[in-house]
Amino acid sequence: MSVLEPFGARLRRAMDRRGPLCVGIDPHASLLAEWGLNDDVAGLERFSRTVVEALADRVAVLKPQSAFFERFGSRGLAVLETAVAEARAAGALVVMDAKRGDIGSTMAAYAESFLHKDAPLFSDALTVSPYLGYGSLSPAVTLARESGAGLFVLALTSNPEGGEVQHAVRSDGRNIGATMLAHLSVENAGEEPMGSFGAVVGATLGDLSTYDLDINGPLLAPGIGAQGATPADLPRVFGAAVRNVVPNVSRGVLRHGPDADTLRDAAERVAEEIRHVVAPS
Numbered sequence: 001m002s003v004l005e006p007f008g009a010r011l012r013r014a015m016d017r018r019g020p021l022c023v024g025i026d027p028h029a030s031l032l033a034e035w036g037l038n039d040d041v042a043g044l045e046r047f048s049r050t051v052v053e054a055l056a057d058r059v060a061v062l063k064p065q066s067a068f069f070e071r072f073g074s075r076g077l078a079v080l081e082t083a084v085a086e087a088r089a090a091g092a093l094v095v096m097d098a099k100r101g102d103i104g105s106t107m108a109a110y111a112e113s114f115l116h117k118d119a120p121l122f123s124d125a126l127t128v129s130p131y132l133g134y135g136s137l138s139p140a141v142t143l144a145r146e147s148g149a150g151l152f153v154l155a156l157t158s159n160p161e162g163g164e165v166q167h168a169v170r171s172d173g174r175n176i177g178a179t180m181l182a183h184l185s186v187e188n189a190g191e192e193p194m195g196s197f198g199a200v201v202g203a204t205l206g207d208l209s210t211y212d213l214d215i216n217g218p219l220l221a222p223g224i225g226a227q228g229a230t231p232a233d234l235p236r237v238f239g240a241a242v243r244n245v246v247p248n249v250s251r252g253v254l255r256h257g258p259d260a261d262t263l264r265d266a267a268e269r270v271a272e273e274i275r276h277v278v279a280p281s
């Protein structure tokens, strides 16, 4: 198995060169319709190819949402494989948004599916759910380290329902979201320029100054655009940690398709707004 440079280092460089924006590839049925495409495999293929061709040579990260591909079965997964390979070939890092999480022995198989360098769906990083216990993710942590990939662990999610789990307080007084951030700090300790084990922290959450967001790793921040957050919210939500934030926008960019130039302009506008609020490194 060939080994890549660690994800954290590759991501830092991409963010410095291209800006930190992550655009989601979320082929909602409603977006396929807006783009004048059928809700079928051909529509899915056209949609994802258009996004990759328009953006993979300029944004730091593309984040395909696997559910929208899985919906079409094996042919949808074939489209996803192509999108991942072509996005990576054009220079974007790919975060596979599959939100996997299972008991350790099964987690190992999920890790093999997305983080083994020779897997058809190998991605630079994978979103994972720690809600079977952070330790259940350890096979994914181990394989990510071996292959130079990364993880984004759901810590404080952008959806309003997340609080019932993530804000629950443990017997030691720390809440669950903060506990996940603390686990990630340990994973990333001593890594330069930053570690490969990121947290998902919603841009919609308001002031997070009670949390220690300084995990020496990336913070994937969804919620900008369709969920109501704006780039201007980022410094208020993330404070000094804004430097490590990878803001994700999916529908807020995708609704500007299907024209590739219009899509590029939309992504560039958001990227510019983000550049204004995030201090250059």
Ligand SMILES: O=C(O)c1cc(=O)[nH]c(=O)n1[C@@H]1O[C@H](COP(=O)(O)O)[C@@H](O)[C@H]1O
Residues within 6 Å of the ligand: 024, 026, 065, 097, 099, 127, 156, 157, 158, 159, 200, 201, 202, 222, 223, 224, 225, 226, 227, 248, 249, 250, 251, 252
């Ligand atoms: O892990 C994620 O990517 C994620 C975590 C989270 O807390 N909230 C969240 O919205 N996401 C994903 O980020 C994307 C947000 O899409 P838009 O609301 O269209 O920008 C979707 O693919 C969500 O599944």
